[in-house]
Amino acid sequence: MSEANLVLDHVEEHGAGVMEQSPFAIPSSKLVMWLFIISDACTFGAILFAYGYIRNSAADWPLVFESASIWNSLLMTAILVSTSLTVLFALKAAQSNDRAGAFRWTMITAAGGVLFTLLHLREWMGLIHEGVRLFQNPWGAPMFGACFFSITGLHMAHVMGGVIALVVVGLGYRSGKYATRHVEIWSLYWHFVDLVWMFVVPLVYLLNMKR
Amino acid sequence: MSNPSTGSMKTTYIVYGAILAIAVIQIVAAIAMGPSLGRMLILAAIQAYLAVMFFMHLRDEKSTLRLALIPGTIFVLVMMNMIWADSFRLISLRPFAK
Numbered sequence: 001m002s003e004a005n006l007v008l009d010h011v012e013e014h015g016a017g018v019m020e021q022s023p024f025a026i027p028s029s030k031l032v033m034w035l036f037i038i039s040d041a042c043t044f045g046a047i048l049f050a051y052g053y054i055r056n057s058a059a060d061w062p063l064v065f066e067s068a069s070i071w072n073s074l075l076m077t078a079i080l081v082s083t084s085l086t087v088l089f090a091l092k093a094a095q096s097n098d099r100a101g102a103f104r105w106t107m108i109t110a111a112g113g114v115l116f117t118l119l120h121l122r123e124w125m126g127l128i129h130e131g132v133r134l135f136q137n138p139w140g141a142p143m144f145g146a147c148f149f150s151i152t153g154l155h156m157a158h159v160m161g162g163v164i165a166l167v168v169v170g171l172g173y174r175s176g177k178y179a180t181r182h183v184e185i186w187s188l189y190w191h192f193v194d195l196v197w198m199f200v201v202p203l204v205y206l207l208n209m210k211r
Numbered sequence: 212m213s214n215p216s217t218g219s220m221k222t223t224y225i226v227y228g229a230i231l232a233i234a235v236i237q238i239v240a241a242i243a244m245g246p247s248l249g250r251m252l253i254l255a256a257i258q259a260y261l262a263v264m265f266f267m268h269l270r271d272e273k274s275t276l277r278l279a280l281i282p283g284t285i286f287v288l289v290m291m292n293m294i295w296a297d298s299f300r301l302i303s304l305r306p307f308a309k
Contacts, residue, residue: 024276034276038284049291057301070238077234084266085227092220191266198258201234202251206241 033185037192040158044196047154048203051147055207062139064132065209069123073205076119077197080159083112084194087166087187094183099174102183106170109190113163120156124149144208151204158193165189226265230258 024031055061087109093101131138132145169186172178237254241247264270269277 024273024279026272026276031276034280038280041284042287045288045291049294053294053298056295056298059302067242070242074234074238078231081227081230081234084262085223088223088266188267191262194266195259195262198230198234198255198262199252202237202241202246202255206238206246206251207248209241209246211245 027181029181030185030188033188037188040192041196044154044199047151048199051151051203054141054143054147058141058143060140061208062137062141062144063208063210064127064130064137064139064144065205067209069126070205070209072119072123073201076116077201079112079116079119080194080197083109083116084191086112087190090170091180091183091187094173094180099176103170103174106166106173106183110163110166110170113159113166113190117156117159117163120152124152148204148208151200155193155196155200158196162186162190162193222265226261230261233258 022028022031026034086105090102090105090109093099093105127145127148132148134146134149136142137144165186169178169182173180173183233254237251240250269280
């Protein structure tokens with residue numbers, strides 16, 4: 001590798017000039033992912049607070065989720081938490097330079113993400129079939145649909161974004177285009193998606209279950 | 212700097228089991244006793260803590276990174292709580308106090 005490439009690699013790895021050290025002893029790309037994660041946490045926080053505001057101020061907020069939906073949400077949780085484990089396996093394999101293993105676990109994680117999305121879409125279709133739309137539903141406060149579809153839709157978009165990123169990084173890591181740190185960065189993102197779901201289930205599903 | 216390969220996978224499995232167990236407890240408790248916002252938020256916060264510290268390996272990073280990330284995020288989320296007074300006011304459509 002030429003000296004110029006070494007310098008570029010150093011700059012990319014530490015995110016600063018060659019004379020300056022990374023402030024937190026992590027690659028700048030990883031720091032950027034952490035910063036993205038906290039800003040995205042605030043985005044989800046804001047949308048959940050907005051949902052809370054609307055729910056609180058509506059006198060006839062509908063409680064719609066049957067036990068089937070609640071158990072379905074538990075199944076989705078189990079799938080998502082399990083994919084957090086499989087992405088850790090991918091990272092462990094990448095850190096051992098096991099390119100085939102890292103690729104395999106990354107693809108398994110992505111498949112889990114797709115399965116999660118399919119289960120969620122089934123939930124969406126069930127609600128749409130019952131007459132829930134963005135600004136109307138058969139039971140009560142018309143904003144229920146807007147809140148439910150926006151929160152879960154934003155989360156689903158994150159899941160599908162993560163699936164695409166994991167497939168790209170998995171393929172790139174297998175071919176040698178990407179390094180271990182890329183797998184690590186996207187595993188951070190994937191854990192964050194999992195983390196958000198831990199708040200969506202109680203606030204969106206459990207709080208709105210039929211009693 | 213994090214390096215999960217040197218960490219114990221046993222801890223990871225325990226954390227995985229704990230997060231799943233909390234998810235089950237949360238749902239069973241909600242069905243049996245009715246959903247309680249406070250209880251559910253505490254359980255979700257425990258799940259989030261486990262995921263951030265053990266899955267995302269934030270506990271293995273420098274303490275300065277933890278200090279740079281966590282307090283600021285919590286501060287922003289806490290400050291969002293100022294909306295509640297207005298949302299309760301809307302239930303009975305009372306005008307603002309003069």
